[in-house]
C-alpha cells in the first residue's frame with residue numbers, strides 16, 4: 188500500500204545498509220527520496236534503485252556532524268523534490284573500545300556524528316516543516332544499545348541512549364507544531380557496521396573472527412540475524428499515517444533480544 192504517496196523523505200546514511208533499505212522501502216511506500224551520505228558513488232547506485240521503483244531521487248553529500256551541511260541537505264531536498272515531509276536521521280558509526288582506553292578525540296568524533304548529527308537533523312527538519320506550514324515526521328536511529336549498555340561498546344551505547352533523550356524532548360517541544368518524533372532500535376543487523384564491530388572485538392578480546400557476531404545472534408529469540416529490510420518495515424510504519432498518534436517513543440525491533 189502506498190501509505191506516503193507524494194511525500195518527500197530525506198534519509199541520512201542512505202548509501203548502504205539500513206539507510207539504503209529505508210530509502211527503498213519509503214520509495215515503495217510512495218515517497219520521493221533525498222539520499223544523504225558521505226559517498227556519492229554509493230548514493231548514485233541507491234538513487235538508481237529508487238528511480239527503478241518509479242519515484243524521484245536526489246543525492247546530496249553531507250557530513251551529518253556538520254550543522255550547516257545538514258541544513259543544506261534539507262534545503263536541497265525541498266528545492267529538488269518540491270516538498271519536505273519526513274526526516275530519517277539514520278547515519279551513525281560504531282566504536283569498539285574499553286571505557287578505560289577511550290580517548291577524547293574518539294569520543295568527540297562518535298558523539299559528533301551519532302548525537303550532534305541527529306540533533307542537527309531534528310533542528311533542520313522541524314524548522315523546515317514550520318516554514319512550510321505543515322506537520323512532519325522525524326525518525327531517529329537508536330539501538331538496543333540505547334536501552335542496554337554493552338561492554339566494549341560503552342561510548343557507542345551512550346550515544347544511542349542520548350538519541351532516546353533527544354527523541355523524547357523533541358517530541359514534547361514539537362508536538363504543538365504537529366511534528367512527531369520517534370526512534371527505532373534495531374538489534375543485530377547484518378551490515379558493514381557489524382563487520383567493523385566484529386573486527387574490533389577480535390582486536391579487543393582475541394575472539395575468533397565472526398564469534399562475537401554469532402554469539403549475539405544466538406541470543407535472538409526469533410533465531411536469525413536482523414536484515415536491513417526488517418528495520419525498514421518498522422520505519423515505514425513510523426513514517427506513515429498509522430503512526431500519527433505516536434510520539435517520543437523508541438521501540439526495539441530486534442527479533443526478541445532485549446526486553447524492557
Ligand SMILES: NC(=O)C1=CN([C@@H]2O[C@H](COP(=O)(O)OP(=O)(O)OC[C@H]3O[C@@H](n4cnc5c(N)ncnc54)[C@H](O)[C@@H]3O)[C@@H](O)[C@H]2O)C=CC1
Pocket residue numbers: 199200201202203204205206223224225226249250251252277278279280281300328329330331372373374375376377378379380381
Ligand atoms: N547494524 C546494526 O546492527 C545496528 C545499527 N544501528 C544503527 O543504524 C544506523 C545505520 O547502521 P548500518 O546501516 O548498520 O551502518 P553502516 O555502517 O552499514 O552504514 C552507515 C552509513 O552512514 C554513513 N555515514 C557515516 N558517517 C556519516 C556522516 N558523518 N555523515 C553522513 N553519513 C555518514 C556511511 O557512509 C554509511 O553509508 C546507525 O545509526 C547505527 O548505529 C542500530 C542498531 C543495530
Ligand SMILES: CC(=O)C(C)=O
Pocket residue numbers: 281330331332337373374375376380384
Ligand atoms: C550496532 C548495534 O547497535 C548493536 C548493539 O548491535
